[in-house]
Structure formats: structure tokens, C-alpha cells
Amino acid sequence: MAKLTEVRWHGRGGQGAKTASYVLAIASAEQGWEVQAFPEYGAERRGAPMRSYVRISDAPIRLRCAVQHPQIVIVLDDSLLKSENVTDGLEEGAVVIVNTSESPEEVRGKLDYQDVKLCTVDATAISLDTIGRNIPNTPMLGALAKVSDVVTVEGAQEAVRKQLGTHLRPEVLEANMQAISRAYEEVQVA
Amino acid sequence: MSDRVYAKDAGWKDMVAGGYIPQAGNAEEYSVAGWRIVHPVRDDDACIDCLFCWVYCPDNAVYVENESVIGLGFDLEHCKGCGICAAVCPKDCIKMEEGSMPAEDE
Amino acid sequence: MGVRQPLEGNNAVAEAMRQINPDVVAAYPITPSTEIVQTFAKFVADGLVDTNFVAVESEHSAMSACTAAAAAGGRVMNVTSANGLALMWEILYITASLRQPVVLTVVNRALSGNINIHCDHSDAMGARDAGWLQLFGEDAQEAYDNLFQAVAIAEREDVRLPVMSCLDGFLVSHSYELVEVEDDDALRDWVGPYKPRMPLLDINNPYTMGPLDLWDYYIEHKRSQWDAYPDAKQAVIEEGQRFGETFGRSYGLMECVELDDAELVVMAMGSTAGTCKDVVADLREQGVKAGLLKLRCFRPFPAPEIVEVLKGAKALAVLDRAASFGAATAPLFSETVSALYSHGVHAPALNIIYGLGGREIRPEDIVGVFDDLKAIAKSGQPSDPVKWIGVRE
Structure with missing residues (x-):
């Protein structure tokens, strides 16, 4: 059987869930995995809840539908815990990483399905600290590196350089690198 | 009809791919004399050679030589009898007369 | 040797267009194929291709310009989706009837109404009788590979028909996946230079294209067009094999x-x-x-x-x-x-x-x-x- 890891990002339009899923795909591809990343497009409104998906496998990926039973869920904004069912389709042992200032224990009570490995990281604070703006998507990749083998910190950093390097000023790019490392260090695993 | 168009009984295998007509300008081969119910006649004595009739004719049916139309008449194989030449003539010296051809040619 | 790299489906198509380096692209962007036109326009602006990019006011104009540019003797490409393809409808028939080898990428999307931007095949199916060849790709790799083959098939002397290369909107066009991108020179060699048939700009050999064609010849012309498609089918097979011989990925019907x-x-x-x-x-x-x-x-x-x-x-x-x-x-x-x-x-x-x-x-x-x-x-x-x-x- 192929080893397939499926990731679902929850974000709001403009928070960079789509970019983060592409960056994750690039990073995983660099590590030799087969990848597929795609956003769920609705009406593309800034601030509206949206999902983005990544499949990472050791065999060619042929499936062409939304991820239904992800092993990893990443929530870019903890206000989504109220409006979105972020544990939708999860099975026992799935990893949920939430960008929040709260602890895993506090967040667990807000989930519909609790049989998950819950991780929290204050990616907003980290991005404000390092990048100077609330851009939680890149630090979340650092947090993911801590709890999964689909990406490493160095892989995530290299992929961000590749995907965003031509768009960002050098100091902003460097701040993103720091944000990834810090999130890797600071993520709390319940 | 000349060899510049398909033979009347040409079959589909004779067609040039794309429905092209192999040579250009074969509309010249096609007489529209039968489309007319009136034909133009110019009073060459009143004509001032302004060439308006030649410029405006949609069918290139006004003969011209050395920047002059006087005495040359019309190409009655390609004139459709539309009357534009008569309408634009500033001296009113072109009349559209009954019949598809001048009486002496009938 | 090709390099496997992560690419969004639309960018894989734009990359293929860059490598093909067509003479003329006249396109009008529409979701979900917008990024292809956008990315290719950037290639033009950056001087990476020699293409004359014509910004037009509608898809009807886009396909009119493309058909005319092909008739003049150029290698011509275009991109659209859904309602854009529908607006081209009148001209699609003319492109095929005039046997112009235009290559059109169709990123499949539902036709209105109601307004929908997502994938289905109603756009391409609506154009199925127009006389274009239609290839459907499963993923970004196939969309990329199909485009080179589309050009090669369309331009073959025994074909001379326009080709649509279809890929699924969003599902493929906006999916990031690994695509083996081949070497520019290898691809240009494979596609080869374009030898136009009876280009209108060859002023020493004038002829008449697209004349009035009534009951006396029209059906002979249509019967002659009908006869082109068995050869085109053979060309799809042969070019798919030839692509495989060079790049290792073979295709068939x-x-x-x-x-x-x-x-x-x-x-x-x-x-x-x-x-x-x-x-x-x-x-x-x-x-x-x-x-x-x-x-x-x-x-x-x-x-x-x-x-x-x-x-x-x-x-x-x-x-x-x-x-x-x-x-x-x-x-x-x-x-x-x-x-x-x-x-x-x-x-x-x-x-x-x-x-x-x-x-x-x-x-x-x-x-x-x-x-x-x-x-x-x-x-x-x-x-x-x-x-x-x-x-x-």
C-alpha cells in the first residue's frame, strides 16, 4: 500500500492557506514525495472561511477530489473553530495544529471530535514579532515540521525561498525563515 | 466559365482542402449583367472628369484611362445597376436608363 | 533530460506555450484559464518569446484574429474556458472549415446559467461538432505534453485542422503537482519549424479563401472535410508514439x-x-x-x-x-x-x-x-x- 498523507488547511481568504499548501507541496516534493496541492475555490472573498488541501505520497497521486479524511489539519485562525467544523472527517490519531494563543487543553474543549493529537502555536504573535504583520501561514509550516515527517524546517524554509523569494524583500524573506524556526521551537503538543 | 474555377460537375475529391478556390480574383469571370434592371449612361459632354463615379462604384465597373472616364463608358459585365454613380455625379450627367442594356445592344 | 518540478496546471500550460514560442496569440482571459494568458503575456513582455500577443476585446475577436493570423501563415495559439469558448462558437467552425491549424487550450468549466466557474465538460462538448480535434488531459503532465502534440498534429500536412487541448478547470488548472518539464531545445526540435500551407501572405501565389459557397459546391467541401478526420486520427496515434520515443511518455487515442x-x-x-x-x-x-x-x-x-x-x-x-x-x-x-x-x-x-x-x-x-x-x-x-x-x- 502506498503511504499517503493528506493535509487540510483551514483559513480565511487572504491569510495564505493556498500559498501555504503550495509551499508545503514544494517542500515535500524536494524531499522526494509525490505531491498534489489545491485550494477549494468558492466565491473568492477576503475573510471568508476557505480550505486548501495537500496530498503527499510515495506513489503517484491519481485521486481528484477534496481530502475527506486528513491525517493532518492546520487551522490558521482560531476564530474558525466556532464557524467551521475543523475535525470534519478526522479519524483517531489525526494531528490538528491550531494557530492560537491558547493552550492545547483550552482548545480541545472547542473541538467536536477530540480523539486527536492537538498542537497549538501562536503563529500570529510569531509573525508579528518577526515579519511585523499577521501572516501566520509560513510559521505554521515550522509547527508542522515538528509533528510530521512530510516536511522539515529546512525543507519548509527552502520552499518558502523558492515560492516567495522573488516577491518578498530580502529582510522580509529572512523574517519568514525566523518565523518558521520559532514556530518549530514553540509549538506545544498535548 | 474558365479553368479558374471548378468544373460544374467537380466531385468532392476534386475540392482543394479548406474550400479554397485555387486562384484569386475569379469574380471577374462572373457576369452580373443579368442582375440589372437599369443601366448607367453618361453624357460625356457634360462630364468634368471628377472621377467620383469611378471612386464610388462598388463593383469597379467604371472604365478609366489616364485619369479620365470620358468616352469610355461602363463595364456592363460587372455593373449591377445600383445607381451610385448617378447619385454622386455633381454634374448630374449620369442617368440610369430602363433595361439591363442600352437599346442598341438588346 | 526533463526536470520534475512542482507546477500549477495553468503554469504548466503557459510553460509549454513559452517553449512552443508561437507567432501569434490573441487571447481574452477568463476563469479558470486566466493564469495561462496572464503568465504567457508576462513571457511576451519579458522578451522570452517572439510571439505577437494581440489583446482583443472578446473571445469572438480572439478566435477571429487567431484564424486570420493562421491563414496569413503563422503558428497560432489561444486559451479559453466555458462562456469564452461559447462566444468563439461561430468562428470555431470557420477555423476548422478553412483547415487552419490553430491550437486552443480549453480549461473546462461549466457554461452559464446559472453562473458557475467550476469544472464540467459542457463547454468542450458544445463545440464537439465544430470540426476541431479534441484531446482531454487527465493531469498537469498530460496537459503539458498534449500541447506539443496538439501543435504537431494540427500542422501535419495530412491533417491541417485546429486542435483543442482540454484540461479540467480548478481540478487540474489550479492543482500543484509534479510536472516533468522537458528541455526547450529538445521540445522545439520535436515540434519542428512551421511550414504553412498556402499562406495568404504568399503574395506570389494568390488564391481565394472563404468565398460564398452555395448549394452548388458547399456540400462537396463538407464531404471533403469529413474525409480529413480518419487521417487526423492516425496522426494522433503517430504523434503520441513519436512523443514517447523522444520523451518517454507515450500517448494514444x-x-x-x-x-x-x-x-x-x-x-x-x-x-x-x-x-x-x-x-x-x-x-x-x-x-x-x-x-x-x-x-x-x-x-x-x-x-x-x-x-x-x-x-x-x-x-x-x-x-x-x-x-x-x-x-x-x-x-x-x-x-x-x-x-x-x-x-x-x-x-x-x-x-x-x-x-x-x-x-x-x-x-x-x-x-x-x-x-x-x-x-x-x-x-x-x-x-x-x-x-x-x-x-x-
Whole structure:
């Protein structure tokens, strides 16, 4: 059987869930995995809840539908815990990483399905600290590196350089690198 | 009809791919004399050679030589009898007369 | 040697266009193919291609300009989706009738109304009688590879017909995946220089194109056009093989998955075929003789070839991502069953209509189709040949 890891990002339009899923795909591809990343497009409104998906496998990926039973869920904004069912389709042992200032224990009570490995990281604070703006998507990749083998910190950093390097000023790019490392260090695993 | 168009009984295998007509300008081969119910006649004595009739004719049916139309008449194989030449003539010296051809040619 | 790199489907197509370096692109952007036009326009602005990019005011103008540029003697490409393709409709017929080898990428999207930006095949199916060849790609790699083959097929002296290269909107166009991008020079060598046939700009050899053509010759011209498609089918096969010889990825009219001994067969086009492959593999592990016929070349429709691979099936489901309103069945089913019937094959067949406007098609939906096939294989032809799936009752 192929080893397939499926990731679902929850974000709001403009928070960079789509970019983060592409960056994750690039990073995983660099590590030799087969990848597929795609956003769920609705009406593309800034601030509206949206999902983005990544499949990472050791065999060619042929499936062409939304991820239904992800092993990893990443929530870019903890206000989504109220409006979105972020544990939708999860099975026992799935990893949920939430960008929040709260602890895993506090967040667990807000989930519909609790049989998950819950991780929290204050990616907003980290991005404000390092990048100077609330851009939680890149630090979340650092947090993911801590709890999964689909990406490493160095892989995530290299992929961000590749995907965003031509768009960002050098100091902003460097701040993103720091944000990834810090999130890797600071993520709390319940 | 000349060899510049398909033979009347040409079959589909004779067609040039794309429905092209192999040579250009074969509309010249096609007489529209039968489309007319009136034909133009110019009073060459009143004509001032302004060439308006030649410029405006949609069918290139006004003969011209050395920047002059006087005495040359019309190409009655390609004139459709539309009357534009008569309408634009500033001296009113072109009349559209009954019949598809001048009486002496009938 | 090619390099495998992660690319969004649309960018893979834009990259292919850069490598082909056409003389003229006249395009009008529309979701979900916008990024192709946008990225290619940037290549033009950056001087990476020699293309004359014509910004036009509509898709009707885009295809008019493309057809005219091809008639003048240029290698011409274009990109569109859905309503954009519909607006080109009048000109599509003219491009094909005039035998101009324009290559058009169609990122498949539902036609209005109501307004929808997501994937189905109603746009391409609406253009199926226009005389264009139509190739359907399953993923970004195929969309990339198909574009080079589309140019090579279209420009062959024994073809000279326009080609549509189709890929599924969002599902492929906005999916990031690994695409083997080949070397520029190798691809340009493979595609080769363009030798236009009877270009209008050859002023020493004038002729008449597109004249008034009434009852006296029109039908001879149409009969002559009809005769072009068997050759075009052969060209699709040969160029698919030739591509494989150079780049290692061969293509044909269709892809047969486990069809040799298959009893229950699903037929599909586009990205859904990928999901079907996973389901067929699972069912095979369970001992079910399941198979998939992925049709790549819808035009010319390879009727005898389809019959050949389907004649042993005990039950067949044809998946249409389009409806043909007022028709008894949807296009892919109608043509497939017509091919089978006219060749004396009468397997029970079910027409599945699915995925309109981007409605999800999941592995369990395909498993459900195979369950239907199991029943039909026993009971015979169902009383209603059409079944809509993935739709709320």
C-alpha cells in the first residue's frame, strides 16, 4: 500500500492557506514525495472561511477530489473553530495544529471530535514579532515540521525561498525563515 | 466559365482542402449583367472628369484611362445597376436608363 | 533530460506555450484559464518569446484574429474556458472549415446559467461538432505534453485542422503537482519549424479563401472535410508514439486500464479517470474484474478502436461530465453506444451524468457505479439508461 498523507488547511481568504499548501507541496516534493496541492475555490472573498488541501505520497497521486479524511489539519485562525467544523472527517490519531494563543487543553474543549493529537502555536504573535504583520501561514509550516515527517524546517524554509523569494524583500524573506524556526521551537503538543 | 474555377460537375475529391478556390480574383469571370434592371449612361459632354463615379462604384465597373472616364463608358459585365454613380455625379450627367442594356445592344 | 518540478496546471500550460514560442496569440482571459494568458503575456513582455500577443476585446475577436493570423501563415495559439469558448462558437467552425491549424487550450468549466466557474465538460462538448480535434488531459503532465502534440498534429500536412487541448478547470488548472518539464531545445526540435500551407501572405501565389459557397459546391467541401478526420486520427496515434520515443511518455487515442479481461468497465474523460484508476486498483484487489477506458481523443471519435476494447465487457458505464439537454443520453454515452451498436456489440450500458458545475466525484461514487454495473451485468439493460449521481434528491 502506498503511504499517503493528506493535509487540510483551514483559513480565511487572504491569510495564505493556498500559498501555504503550495509551499508545503514544494517542500515535500524536494524531499522526494509525490505531491498534489489545491485550494477549494468558492466565491473568492477576503475573510471568508476557505480550505486548501495537500496530498503527499510515495506513489503517484491519481485521486481528484477534496481530502475527506486528513491525517493532518492546520487551522490558521482560531476564530474558525466556532464557524467551521475543523475535525470534519478526522479519524483517531489525526494531528490538528491550531494557530492560537491558547493552550492545547483550552482548545480541545472547542473541538467536536477530540480523539486527536492537538498542537497549538501562536503563529500570529510569531509573525508579528518577526515579519511585523499577521501572516501566520509560513510559521505554521515550522509547527508542522515538528509533528510530521512530510516536511522539515529546512525543507519548509527552502520552499518558502523558492515560492516567495522573488516577491518578498530580502529582510522580509529572512523574517519568514525566523518565523518558521520559532514556530518549530514553540509549538506545544498535548 | 474558365479553368479558374471548378468544373460544374467537380466531385468532392476534386475540392482543394479548406474550400479554397485555387486562384484569386475569379469574380471577374462572373457576369452580373443579368442582375440589372437599369443601366448607367453618361453624357460625356457634360462630364468634368471628377472621377467620383469611378471612386464610388462598388463593383469597379467604371472604365478609366489616364485619369479620365470620358468616352469610355461602363463595364456592363460587372455593373449591377445600383445607381451610385448617378447619385454622386455633381454634374448630374449620369442617368440610369430602363433595361439591363442600352437599346442598341438588346 | 526533463526536470520534475512542482507546477500549477495553468503554469504548466503557459510553460509549454513559452517553449512552443508561437507567432501569434490573441487571447481574452477568463476563469479558470486566466493564469495561462496572464503568465504567457508576462513571457511576451519579458522578451522570452517572439510571439505577437494581440489583446482583443472578446473571445469572438480572439478566435477571429487567431484564424486570420493562421491563414496569413503563422503558428497560432489561444486559451479559453466555458462562456469564452461559447462566444468563439461561430468562428470555431470557420477555423476548422478553412483547415487552419490553430491550437486552443480549453480549461473546462461549466457554461452559464446559472453562473458557475467550476469544472464540467459542457463547454468542450458544445463545440464537439465544430470540426476541431479534441484531446482531454487527465493531469498537469498530460496537459503539458498534449500541447506539443496538439501543435504537431494540427500542422501535419495530412491533417491541417485546429486542435483543442482540454484540461479540467480548478481540478487540474489550479492543482500543484509534479510536472516533468522537458528541455526547450529538445521540445522545439520535436515540434519542428512551421511550414504553412498556402499562406495568404504568399503574395506570389494568390488564391481565394472563404468565398460564398452555395448549394452548388458547399456540400462537396463538407464531404471533403469529413474525409480529413480518419487521417487526423492516425496522426494522433503517430504523434503520441513519436512523443514517447523522444520523451518517454507515450500517448494514444485512449488509455486502457485492466481492460484485457475486464467484465465491468467504466469509461471517462479528464481528471475523473485518475480517481477511477484508484478504484479499479482497489476492486481488482478484491477480485472484481473491473476496468477503465480513459478516452483521450474525443475528436476524431475513435469508434472502431473503442469497440475493439469494449466488446468483451459484460456491462459498461459511460461517465459524462456534461448533459445534452433534450437528448436521450449525454454525448460521450451516445457516441460510444452508437459505435458499439453499429459494430454489432450490444453490452448493457449505463450513462452516468456527474460532476456538473464542479460537484465532487469521490472514489465511493465510482464504487457505486461499479455496484450498478454488477447488477446490470446480471439483469441486462436498465429501463432508464441515464443515471445522475452526486445530486441531492
